[in-house]
Amino acid sequence: MEELKEGLQEQEADAQKGKFMTFQAGKEFFGISISYVKQIIAMQPITVVPEVEDYIKGLINLRGKIIPVIDVRVRFKMEPKEYTDRTCIIVIDVKSTVVGLIVEKIAQVDTIMDDDIVPPPTLGRKDNEQNKYVYGLAKTEDSVKLLIDPEKLIKQEVLEALEELQEEEQE
Amino acid sequence: MAEDFNTDSMFSMFLFESSQLLEKLEGIILEKQDADCFDDADINEIFRCMHTIKGSAGVMMYDNIMKASHKLEDVFYYLRESHPEDVPHMELVEKVLAVSDFITGELDKLRNGETADGDESKLVEDLDEFLSRIKGEIKKQGIRLPKANKQEEPTQFYVKPVAEDDSHFYKIVIHYRNDTQMSNIRAYSATYALKEVAEDLLYTPEDILSNEASGDVILAEGFHMLLQTKISKEEVLELIDSSEAEKIDFDEITSDEYGKELVNLGREPAPQIVINLEDGVKPAKDDKPAPGDYVVKSKDPGKGKTLAKNQPKQQSIISVNVEKMDALMDLIGELVIAEATVLQNPDLKVPGLDLTNFQKAASELATNTTELQQVIMSMRMMPLTNTFQKMKRIVFDVSRKLDKDVEFEVIGENTEVDKNIIEHISDPLMHLVRNSVDHGIEEDPNERTMLGKPAKGKITLEAKNEGGKVYISVRDDGKGLNAEKLYEKALDKGLIDKPMSDYTEKEIFRFVTLPGFSTKEQVTEYSGRGVGMDVVVKNIQAIGGRLDIDSTLGGGSEMTLVIPLTLAIINGIVVQVGNSPFVLETSSIKQFVRMTQDSLVQEPSGEEYVVLRGEYYPFIRLNEKYELPDSCCNVDDGIVVVLEHEGKQICVLIDKLLQQQEIVVKPIPSYIKKVRGLSGCTQLGDGSIALILDIAGLIQDEERR
Numbered sequence: 028m029e030e031l032k033e034g035l036q037e038q039e040a041d042a043q044k045g046k047f048m049t050f051q052a053g054k055e056f057f058g059i060s061i062s063y064v065k066q067i068i069a070m071q072p073i074t075v076v077p078e079v080e081d082y083i084k085g086l087i088n089l090r091g092k093i094i095p096v097i098d099v100r101v102r103f104k105m106e107p108k109e110y111t112d113r114t115c116i117i118v119i120d121v122k123s124t125v126v127g128l129i130v131e132k133i134a135q136v137d138t139i140m141d142d143d144i145v146p147p148p149t150l151g152r153k154d155n156e157q158n159k160y161v162y163g164l165a166k167t168e169d170s171v172k173l174l175i176d177p178e179k180l181i182k183q184e185v186l187e188a189l190e191e192l193q194e195e196e197q198e
Numbered sequence: 199m200a201e202d203f204n205t206d207s208m209f210s211m212f213l214f215e216s217s218q219l220l221e222k223l224e225g226i227i228l229e230k231q232d233a234d235c236f237d238d239a240d241i242n243e244i245f246r247c248m249h250t251i252k253g254s255a256g257v258m259m260y261d262n263i264m265k266a267s268h269k270l271e272d273v274f275y276y277l278r279e280s281h282p283e284d285v286p287h288m289e290l291v292e293k294v295l296a297v298s299d300f301i302t303g304e305l306d307k308l309r310n311g312e313t314a315d316g317d318e319s320k321l322v323e324d325l326d327e328f329l330s331r332i333k334g335e336i337k338k339q340g341i342r343l344p345k346a347n348k349q350e351e352p353t354q355f356y357v358k359p360v361a362e363d364d365s366h367f368y369k370i371v372i373h374y375r376n377d378t379q380m381s382n383i384r385a386y387s388a389t390y391a392l393k394e395v396a397e398d399l400l401y402t403p404e405d406i407l408s409n410e411a412s413g414d415v416i417l418a419e420g421f422h423m424l425l426q427t428k429i430s431k432e433e434v435l436e437l438i439d440s441s442e443a444e445k446i447d448f449d450e451i452t453s454d455e456y457g458k459e460l461v462n463l464g465r466e467p468a469p470q471i472v473i474n475l476e477d478g479v480k481p482a483k484d485d486k487p488a489p490g491d492y493v494v495k496s497k498d499p500g501k502g503k504t505l506a507k508n509q510p511k512q513q514s515i516i517s518v519n520v521e522k523m524d525a526l527m528d529l530i531g532e533l534v535i536a537e538a539t540v541l542q543n544p545d546l547k548v549p550g551l552d553l554t555n556f557q558k559a560a561s562e563l564a565t566n567t568t569e570l571q572q573v574i575m576s577m578r579m580m581p582l583t584n585t586f587q588k589m590k591r592i593v594f595d596v597s598r599k600l601d602k603d604v605e606f607e608v609i610g611e612n613t614e615v616d617k618n619i620i621e622h623i624s625d626p627l628m629h630l631v632r633n634s635v636d637h638g639i640e641e642d643p644n645e646r647t648m649l650g651k652p653a654k655g656k657i658t659l660e661a662k663n664e665g666g667k668v669y670i671s672v673r674d675d676g677k678g679l680n681a682e683k684l685y686e687k688a689l690d691k692g693l694i695d696k697p698m699s700d701y702t703e704k705e706i707f708r709f710v711t712l713p714g715f716s717t718k719e720q721v722t723e724y725s726g727r728g729v730g731m732d733v734v735v736k737n738i739q740a741i742g743g744r745l746d747i748d749s750t751l752g753g754g755s756e757m758t759l760v761i762p763l764t765l766a767i768i769n770g771i772v773v774q775v776g777n778s779p780f781v782l783e784t785s786s787i788k789q790f791v792r793m794t795q796d797s798l799v800q801e802p803s804g805e806e807y808v809v810l811r812g813e814y815y816p817f818i819r820l821n822e823k824y825e826l827p828d829s830c831c832n833v834d835d836g837i838v839v840v841l842e843h844e845g846k847q848i849c850v851l852i853d854k855l856l857q858q859q860e861i862v863v864k865p866i867p868s869y870i871k872k873v874r875g876l877s878g879c880t881q882l883g884d885g886s887i888a889l890i891l892d893i894a895g896l897i898q899d900e901e902r903r
Contacts, residue, residue: 074887075778076866077824078873086867086879086887091532093879093887095867124869 047137047165048117049172050130053105057130058137058165058172065118065125067133070110087127089118096127102180121177137172139165144174212258213305214517219247220298220305221584227294228590232605235287236277244294245274251301256386262318263304269325270297276329285332292598293328295591297321366427368434371447373420385421388438395433398426420447520617523577530567530574531862535885537567575860579614582661582670585624586611589631589659596635603643604635604655613661615668619761622741623670626734630672630757631659633731638674638755649752651675667785671758679749681706688715707747711735744844770861770880772888773839773852776826779888780852781861781880786893788840788847790855793833808838808849815840815849816900823875829853843893848900850891863890874899 047058048067073085073096082101086093096116101107108131116127144163163174226240236244248271255263273293277285300321304314372388389401401423403415427434431448438446541560546553586608597604615623639655640646647653658673681703688694688709698706709715713732735745743761762768770781791810798817799807806817817838821829836851861880866873866889877892 072886074879074889075826076870076873076876076889077826079870083870086870088881088885088887091528091535091881093864093867093881095869125867126869 045138045140047139047172047174049134049137050099050115050117051132051134052099052103052130056134056170056172057099057161058139058174059117059119059128059177060174061136063119063121063177065120068116068118068127070112070114070116070129084129087116089125089127092125094118094125094127096129098129100129100131119177121180126177137165137167139167139172139174143167147173209258209308212254213309215254216251216263216301216305219251220302221587223247223294223298224591225587227291227298228587228594231288231291231594233287235283235285236290238278241274241278245271245278248274248297257390259387260304260308260314262314262316263301266297266300266318266321269322269329270294273325273329273332276332282332289328293325295594296324366430367451368423368425368427368431369447369449369451370423370425370434370438371420372416372423372438373445373447374417385416388421389423391438392423392425392427392434395427395429396425397428398424400424523574527574527862530571531881534567534571535881537563538884576614578616578618580617580620581612581614582620583611585620585627586659586661588624589627592628592631593635593657596632597639600636600641602635602639602641602655603653604639604657607656607658609658609660610662613663613668615761619668619741622737623743623759623761626737626759627670627672629731629734630759631657634672634674634676634755634757638676638678640676668761669758670761671756673754673756675754678751678753678755679707679710679747680751684709688712691715704747707749710747711745768861768863768890769858770890771858772856772882773837774854774856775820775824775852776829778824778826779856779882779886780820781888781890782839782841783890783893784858786841786843788842791838791840793838795833798833810840810849815847817849817851818896818900819851821851821853841893841896843897846897848893848897850896861888861890 046061048061048064049056049058051057068089071087073087075085076083076095082098084096084098084101087096098107110129111131113132114129115133116129117133118125118127144165147161147164160175160177160180161173162176162179165172165174223244226236226243230236230240248267252264252267252271255261255267270293273290276282300316300318304316307316308314372385374385385401389399392399401421403421425434431450435446435448541564546556590606590608593604593606634657635655639657643653646655656675659670660673661668661670663669682698684706685694685698685701688706693709693712693715694701711731711734715731731745738745738759738761741761743759746758746760747755748758749755768781769784771784771787773780773782793808797809799809799814801807806819808815808817820826833851836853837855839850839852841848841850859882863878864880866876866879875892875895876889877895878890879887880890882888
């Protein structure tokens with residue numbers, strides 16, 4: 028059974044190659060490789076967890092599984108915006124860590140070839156932190172999309188959390 | 199995936215069955231350890247246990263297990279048949295436990311994928327010696343001695359089966375290679391295989407299982423079988439495991455020859471009871487089978503199978519992967535939510551709808567889901583019986599080794615605890631019990647009588663369920679803890695540095711749980727093996743429990759493990775602060791009070807206290823602590839909850855009470871860093887998520903300020 032699953036996943040991975048789920052946050056369009064995306068759900072009631080980073084909005088109940096949700100706008104250091112009925116949650120699975128991303132608006136699924144992706148210019152950028160998880164810029168017909176590496180996005184958090192834990196222990 | 203479960207099913211069945219039988223056996227033995235002798239029912243039961251283990255070990259070819267169990271079976275066979283008096287009961291108990299330990303050890307080896315290579319010969323010798331000793335006693339008493347190792351069943355006559363037209367008669371002689379190991383077992387498995395198809399099967403030597411020497415006979419003379427069956431020669435040959443066989447003589451014979459061969463096999467027809475059946479003589483079989491041999495009685499070819507199963511009916515138990523249980527639990531949680539969504543669907547609120555039938559069906563559904571939920575919860579709960587059983591054994595072993603006379607009392611062994619917890623308390627409990635026997639009870643009974651206590655020490659193991667917690671206490675009436683000695687020792691070891699007056703007696707008792715503390719000067723075999731009380735405390739804390747120590751010098755000590763009933767489910771009260779629901783564990787709530795601003799005292803630093811009946815408590819406004827919006831800031835509108843954890847109390851301001859319910863505890867996703875004061879989260883009936891407040895964390899947090 029497990030093997031079968033893996034086989035299927037491989038096949039899927041082929042079909043998913045070069046496909047990106049794009050969404051809008053502020054003026055910019057962002058893209059996330061579709062292989063990370065588990066599903067897209069409508070906005071749900073969120074239970075606030077106190078004393079966490081401001082972009083972690085809280086917990087939602089995904090059919091019995093409790094997962095944390097992140098507001099992408101806040102994460103990208105933009106002004107938070109009221110949620111509307113266009114607001115969605117993209118559930119991503121990054122190495123077994125399941126996280127929901129609250130996005131303003133889902134755009135579409137785009138096919139972006141490797142050739143069309145250029146790394147973000149590193150010189151002269153002020154907003155350095157954002158670049159950590161934006162790993163590439165992709166030009167499509169109408170706009171430029173910022174491609175996000177969710178692994179880095181998650182990893183960074185875990186590291187921060189770990190550091191804090193260590194601090195606590197030292198106390 | 200199904201294959202995974204089937205692989206080695208025989209093997210795992212053997213392990214499972216045998217361990218269960220051994221557990222039962224130990225249960226019987228320990229129950230009767232203080233009696234003078236076993237009663238008939240016990241003897242039969244022990245005999246049956248050993249018999250079954252021997253049988254299945256034989257099939258699985260675990261020779262040493264088979265031999266050991268066989269010897270013990272022999273002993274009990276004698277007891278059963280001749281009811282001797284003056285059997286040294288204690289010695290017998292020890293013998294049985296020794297065999298049980300041996301087999302348990304071998305089973306453990308097998309379970310770990312090793313080979314069962316333990317040497318049984320010493321055990322067998324011991325048992326032999328023991329057996330001949332009681333035999334001697336029996337003789338002295340002039341009681342008739344049953345024939346050696348022969349079952350005294352009512353004489354069975356060999357009834358020659360009615361030869362049917364399509365039956366074949368075969369004479370089979372299997373010659374094994376000279377170097378064949380365990381030829382008797384191989385021969386046995388051949389008979390076992392043939393039994394399925396045989397209408398009649400006889401073989402010689404007959405006592406292949408019970409007599410080790412039979413293996414040599416088989417090697418020298420070959421293994422002779424007479425078989426009456428409907429199947430063809432080829433099919434028969436296929437059934438016989440011929441891997442070690444040098445050659446197999448296979449002759450088809452007639453019905454008459456078959457009868458003659460019977461005589462050759464050493465079964466003389468019994469002339470005095472010749473009953474004429476349609477087709478002739480009915481030879482009597484006067485060689486009674488040894489106990490445990492599969493006796494194939496004619497006319498009943500399937501009998502061998504039922505023989506192996508004639509153990510008494512047990513509660514049948516299956517072991518299930520815990521992950522599956524958790525998945526089931528999650529699913530049921532979802533079901534309950536789905537139910538709520540359907541039953542409280544806004545579509546139903548259309549005015550003028552006739553919902554009579556719907557409501558009936560709905561309440562039926564609700565009853566069923568509730569029951570379903572209860573069943574799954576109870577599936578995780580197990581009685582402490584088995585754990586306590588082990589303790590009986592420990593007390594028995596340790597008290598005998600240390601030569602202390604100890605009475606062991608068990609109370610409340612049926613208390614049910616979550617399975618996960620049972621696994622965690624077994625070792626700590628074992629340690630406490632050992633300590634009680636070793637350190638608690640006085641070495642010299644005179645010391646006890648001088649204090650007016652009975653010479654026999656007493657240890658009580660008690661479990662009870664109170665307020666969502668399980669209390670398991672190990673109580674002894676021995677020396678008790680000497681606070682002065684403990685203090686000196688701790689000071690000596692550099693574990694503490696304050697004067698003795700700074701500590702209460704209870705605090706001093708707690709020193710024994712410090713790492714590197716062992717009061718016994720001499721480390722004995724049973725206690726103080728490095729895994730000390732600190733490990734016990736650590737293990738208990740790991741499952742959210744604690745250890746209480748109470749003691750009176752000269753009067754005994756009591757160690758109490760206080761553990762949560764379950765890790766997964768708590769009884770909680772759902773409260774609301776702002777827009778967020780929180781869960782408080784019911785057992786930690788002391789009271790709810792309405793208060794006015796007047797009963798608050800504020801320090802200049804902003805810290806607040808509550809005055810309640812003259813006592814002062816720290817006061818936490820949850821909404822401020824966790825920066826929750828839309829909450830009432832006024833004490834007059836909210837409710838104050840007094841919470842207690844380990845004797846420390848704290849007051850928390852909440853907005854309102856929502857409901858009381860059983861809560862399935864789920865961890866907060868690891869992605870979110872640990873928030874102090876929150877121990878987990880849970881899903882409420884309507885699908886929303888509530889956070890569970892960790893009282894201990896809250897109090898700690900408050901103390902740090």
